[in-house]
Every structure is written in structure tokens, then in C-alpha cells.
Amino acid sequence: MDKRLVEPDEGVPIADRDVLRPSPLPLYQQVKRHLVQRVLAGEWKPGQSLPSEQKLAQEYKLSQGTVRKAIEEMAQEGLVSRQAGRGTFVTSHSGNYEPFRFHRLFDNEGRRIATDAVSFVRVEDRSINARAAAGLQLDPGAPSTECLRLRHLDDQPVLVEKIVLNARLTPDIAPILSREEPPSIYQLLERDYNLLVTRVVERVRARGAAGEEARLLGLAEGTPVLEVERIAYSLGGAPVEWRIMVGETSKIHYLHSSG
Amino acid sequence: MDKRLVEPDEGVPIADRDVLRPSPLPLYQQVKRHLVQRVLAGEWKPGQSLPSEQKLAQEYKLSQGTVRKAIEEMAQEGLVSRQAGRGTFVTSHSGNYEPFRFHRLFDNEGRRIATDAVSFVRVEDRSINARAAAGLQLDPGAPSTECLRLRHLDDQPVLVEKIVLNARLTPDIAPILSREEPPSIYQLLERDYNLLVTRVVERVRARGAAGEEARLLGLAEGTPVLEVERIAYSLGGAPVEWRIMVGETSKIHYLHSSG
DNA sequence: CAGTGGTCTAGACCACATC
DNA sequence: ATGTGGTCTAGACCACTGA
Structure with a gap:
């Protein structure tokens, strides 16, 4: 009825x-x-x-x-x-449902760049950089936590990641990152801040390697590298993380299936 | 009941x-x-x-x-x-439902690279090149139609596309391409061959511009360019098209939203 | 065994398109 | 006024899980 x-x-x-x-x-x-x-x-x-x-x-x-x-x-x-x-x-990122579902970088053998060795170069609280501020819809100079890390593949450095978090959403996360060096930031956001990342937007560009990233990757300045700029949104639509990933693409590529 | x-x-x-x-x-x-x-x-x-x-x-x-x-x-x-x-x-690619839904390249103002001027450099029937053969699951030397075209933005060349079609699925398509110079290949596949593209897989890499593409784009050899390699599958799962798109990414980038 | 989600039915009312 | 898809109900049987 x-x-x-x-x-x-x-x-x-x-x-x-x-x-x-x-x-x-x-x-x-x-x-x-x-x-x-x-x-x-x-x-x-x-x-x-x-x-x-x-x-x-x-x-x-x-x-x-x-x-x-x-x-x-x-x-x-x-x-x-x-x-x-x-x-x-x-569901849970920490559970085994769909771990690393946002990782779209693969090596030439088709292996996902995700579970490999990660080393943390630097974790610090600082006022946000201009590009990340635009991505996270924050005022320039807002508080943020910035994290630089390096992924390895077969003992070779292949990917530099700079990760910027909105300090108002994830207060006091810097010491946790330094202490735990987690392979997945999103697990940590869910566990400690109840922030569930459900959507990411990524922009992919090519450019020449420069400065610190060139040094970390062991590349000559100007070597073509792939740059992936990601903004991650939590359930509800708030941007919680801005991230840039840079890698030499003789070794890695970005993969996307659609339909 | x-x-x-x-x-x-x-x-x-x-x-x-x-x-x-x-x-x-x-x-x-x-x-x-x-x-x-x-x-x-x-x-x-x-x-x-x-x-x-x-x-x-x-x-x-x-x-x-x-x-x-x-x-x-x-x-x-x-x-x-x-x-x-x-x-x-x-639904139809030709209809206005979701035109250009597979086009993920955008300029810096967020405009989709799709409706812009296209010029056809070359269309020819030839035996398939090795890389396209692998993508289309064909034997090396199988018959194919290869098409090279150039997209412009504000009168500047921004994107070179090389498109390879499996000649067994799309016989006699070369003269049609030459005659009509269609902006969307997928419209044509649907209209004339009843092939509906429903899924694409794309691999994105960075590398230095080389040879003909550098000349067409007006770039010095070695300038970093974005390369998108696409395989398009028709409803039913058969690979029908292999395509490579190359562009300088001071002007364009690849965009992907997920979740 | 009881409980769960997955499938299927038959019928109602609604907002909206079209003529 | 008619017909369409969109929502909602109430109840049936099924395959599967777990105690």
C-alpha cells in the first residue's frame, strides 16, 4: 500500500x-x-x-x-x-577493500607504485605555499603541514611527493607523520581525524626536472618528468590534501581506465 | 505475487x-x-x-x-x-548527451581541447606499427589505417595525434577520413561501422619532443612534452583504436577526477 | 536453524513531457 | 488527457552465512 x-x-x-x-x-x-x-x-x-x-x-x-x-x-x-x-x-582504507585505489602510477612492468619503500625527507608545519593554497581553497599564509617524501623502486628513487595538509582540518599531524612514516596518508586521516577521502582530482603535466626534486631523483636539470597534481576531497566535499608527485617517466607512467 | x-x-x-x-x-x-x-x-x-x-x-x-x-x-x-x-x-556520441567524454586534455583556462580546429596531416593505409599492434592485440604487419592530425588553440599548434585503426574492423575508412576530416573519430565509427566506443585505457608519460612531432608543434628537440597513449574498446570489449597524443604542457594538461 | 542481502512481483501515486 | 520514468510499498522466494 x-x-x-x-x-x-x-x-x-x-x-x-x-x-x-x-x-x-x-x-x-x-x-x-x-x-x-x-x-x-x-x-x-x-x-x-x-x-x-x-x-x-x-x-x-x-x-x-x-x-x-x-x-x-x-x-x-x-x-x-x-x-x-x-x-x-x-568500508575502510585500512581494511582490504580497495587499498591504494587512488594510486594511478605504475612502473613499466605494470606494477602499482604504492607498496614500495618510502623515505621521509622532511615534515614541517609552515604557512601554506601559494599553489597549494589555491588548490585547498585557503588564504595564502594559512597554517599547513608540508611533507616531502621519496619512493623507491628496486633501490632507485623514482618519485618525489610533496604533500600539503590543511592544518585546520588535521591539527598536530606533523609529529605523527614523523613518528610513524605511514605508507598511506589516507589511512591516517581516517583513523585519527575521521576524514574519509572519497574523491580526488588530478592534473598531469610534463616539464623539466628542477632544483631539489632533480637532485633527489638523481636527474640532470631539464630532464622531462611527469608531474601529477592532486587535490583530495573528503566525504562532504571539503578539500583536505594537496599533493604533487614528480617522477621520471622512463620508469613510471600514469594509468587511467574509463568507461 | x-x-x-x-x-x-x-x-x-x-x-x-x-x-x-x-x-x-x-x-x-x-x-x-x-x-x-x-x-x-x-x-x-x-x-x-x-x-x-x-x-x-x-x-x-x-x-x-x-x-x-x-x-x-x-x-x-x-x-x-x-x-x-x-x-x-x-545515447550517441553524435547526440548532445556526452560529447567528448573521453577527452581529458584541457588548456590552462580549463577549456577542453576538443572543439578546436583540426588539420589532417596525413591519412594512409599501411601495415601496423609495432607499438599499435601490441595495443590492439594484432600481429605485427596486420593491415591498419593510420592518421596523423594536429589540433590548434588560438592559432597555435598544441597537440599532435597519431591514430591507428584496425583495418579488419574498419575497412575502407581512409578515404572517409580524408574527405570528411571529422572532429570525432568515434562518431564516425558509430555511424558507419556500428562500433560504439564505451571504454578507453590511457597511459600518460613525459618525454622529450622528437622528430616530426617537434617540427609540427614548433618545439626544439628535447622539450618536455606530455604523451597520452590510448586504447579504445568497443562495446563487447574489442580494441578498435590505438591513439597517441603529444602536446607541450606549458599549454595543456591531462585532467582526471575520480571517486 | 534463523537472519542477511539479492531477486522478483504487483500495484500505487507523483512530477513531468507532449499533444 | 495521456503516457513516461521516478518513487514507494508490501510481500514472496532464493542463496548464502553463521551459530
Whole structure:
């Protein structure tokens, strides 16, 4: 039976339903939005399971189908993953669901540049550089944490990364980075700051190697290098990280499949 | 009522249903597969509308919801697009649905490199070059059509494209390319060969400009340039085109959003 | 065994397009 | 006024998981 027949507008129940009422948005979108908030608030931690569709349908006083559609969209966006017979689980970068899914750099044998040795050259708090400020939508001079690291492949340096974090979103992260030297920044953002990176925008350019990066990579000045400039957005759309990766492309390339 | 109650297994009807029966695949997947075939066979041409959900449900003797799920997946994959109140339409590269969706090169003002002046330097039938052969999964020496063209931006040459097509899939395309000089090869593949490009894989590298491309772009030998190597696959998964694009990246960059 | 998500049905109302 | 896709309901059976 159609809900609108049963509850014309006022026989309305429950607190949760109040949250969902006034908007003209479809119910399943409202449910999705609400569930996403609850996941972000940590009500269910990464790896844990959400309540079953039945339970959620009862809680929101909606049909199972409506809740299902909300959860299906969340699954499609990678926030949760579903397993028939088991349940719906909050995905995690730290879990083994899709580690390194944003790493699009590969070596010539098709191996992903991700799990290799990383050395941290420098980690410091400083006022943000102009280019990163533009990317992170911050005023020039805003506080930031900047991190320079170097990836190796077969003991050869292949990639320099400069990573800039908005210090207002990730306060006191510098000592953590220095101490732990984590292979994945995004794991750390999720674990310590509840920031889930869901989307990145990358710009790829070619240019000649220069200055410190040339030295770190062991290249002559002017050698053609690939530059990947990345802005990472957290769930909700706030830019949390600006990153630039530079590597010589006799050894590595950027790979993208689409369709 | 559940269909399985009404039709245990043998009260089964209709030719279409026979096609869909023996497999263990969900019904909506079978419907999807069948509809995709019908679109590819040209039963509904790009821009035209499919029958309504109701009609298709009757035709397949299934519920509207099942047909809907099939069509929704097709829409998600971009084969059709849906408009409430109007219908479901076969998408087209020539139509205005998603033109140039594979073009990921932009200038520094954020404009897509796509609609600009194109000049054809050369179009010829020849035996395939080694690199394209590997990409297209062909034997070295297989017949191919090779096309070299140059894109301009504000009257400056910015991008050299070498395009190689598998002559077995696209016979006699050379004269068409020479005559029409189309801005989009994929429109032509769809119109004249019923090949719908649905997926591309791109590898991006940096290197020094060399030989003919340096001359065409007006660059000194060794100037860093961006090289995008693309393999385009048609619906069904056959590689139909290998393409290499080379440009100086003081003027252009490769952009990719993900998540 | 009970519980979960996955599939399928049948029917309702809605907003929107078109004529 | 008619027809379209978009939303929502209520209930069925299934395959799979885990205790």
C-alpha cells in the first residue's frame, strides 16, 4: 500500500521521521544522507556492520525497498560494502577493500607504485605555499603541514611527493607523520581525524626536472618528468590534501581506465 | 505475487522467454543482455527511444520492476539515457548527451581541447606499427589505417595525434577520413561501422619532443612534452583504436577526477 | 536453524513531457 | 488527457552465512 494513502501528512511518527520530513528530496535520498552522517559520526566504525535493512526500515518507519535503495547508493559510492547472508559493512582504507585505489602510477612492468619503500625527507608545519593554497581553497599564509617524501623502486628513487595538509582540518599531524612514516596518508586521516577521502582530482603535466626534486631523483636539470597534481576531497566535499608527485617517466607512467 | 508460484517451470510462454530461461543469471541481467544486443543490432538507433518499461515488461512477460532494473544498469553504463516524462533514449556520441567524454586534455583556462580546429596531416593505409599492434592485440604487419592530425588553440599548434585503426574492423575508412576530416573519430565509427566506443585505457608519460612531432608543434628537440597513449574498446570489449597524443604542457594538461 | 542481502512481483501515486 | 520514468510499498522466494 502506498504510504501517502496511510499517512496523508500529519499522522506522522517518530523523531527520525521528523528529520526526514520537510525536504522535497526523495525519501531514499534523505535516508541515505542520514545514514552517511551516522557513518561519519562513527556510529558504526570501519569494518563493522550496519543494522539490517529490516531493522533500519522499522527504525525509519519506511519499507525495506526504500532503505535498500539508500544503502545501494552508498555501496556504489564505496562507503559501505554488502555481502549476501552476512550484512552491510562500513568500508575502510585500512581494511582490504580497495587499498591504494587512488594510486594511478605504475612502473613499466605494470606494477602499482604504492607498496614500495618510502623515505621521509622532511615534515614541517609552515604557512601554506601559494599553489597549494589555491588548490585547498585557503588564504595564502594559512597554517599547513608540508611533507616531502621519496619512493623507491628496486633501490632507485623514482618519485618525489610533496604533500600539503590543511592544518585546520588535521591539527598536530606533523609529529605523527614523523613518528610513524605511514605508507598511506589516507589511512591516517581516517583513523585519527575521521576524514574519509572519497574523491580526488588530478592534473598531469610534463616539464623539466628542477632544483631539489632533480637532485633527489638523481636527474640532470631539464630532464622531462611527469608531474601529477592532486587535490583530495573528503566525504562532504571539503578539500583536505594537496599533493604533487614528480617522477621520471622512463620508469613510471600514469594509468587511467574509463568507461 | 511471486512469479515462481504462478509458473513453476513449465507453464512458460513466448519465444523471448525461451531465450531467457536456461541460464542461472538473474532475470534482469538476462533482459539487460538481450536489450544491449538489440541496441547494438540497430533495432533502435542512437537518439531514438526504446519502448516504454510497460511495453517491454509485457513483451518479456516480466514485471516492470525487473525491466526497470535492467534499463537502469544500461543507463549507468551510458548506453542509454532516461528522461522522466519522455522515455529512454539510445545515447550517441553524435547526440548532445556526452560529447567528448573521453577527452581529458584541457588548456590552462580549463577549456577542453576538443572543439578546436583540426588539420589532417596525413591519412594512409599501411601495415601496423609495432607499438599499435601490441595495443590492439594484432600481429605485427596486420593491415591498419593510420592518421596523423594536429589540433590548434588560438592559432597555435598544441597537440599532435597519431591514430591507428584496425583495418579488419574498419575497412575502407581512409578515404572517409580524408574527405570528411571529422572532429570525432568515434562518431564516425558509430555511424558507419556500428562500433560504439564505451571504454578507453590511457597511459600518460613525459618525454622529450622528437622528430616530426617537434617540427609540427614548433618545439626544439628535447622539450618536455606530455604523451597520452590510448586504447579504445568497443562495446563487447574489442580494441578498435590505438591513439597517441603529444602536446607541450606549458599549454595543456591531462585532467582526471575520480571517486 | 534463523537472519542477511539479492531477486522478483504487483500495484500505487507523483512530477513531468507532449499533444 | 495521456503516457513516461521516478518513487514507494508490501510481500514472496532464493542463496548464502553463521551459530
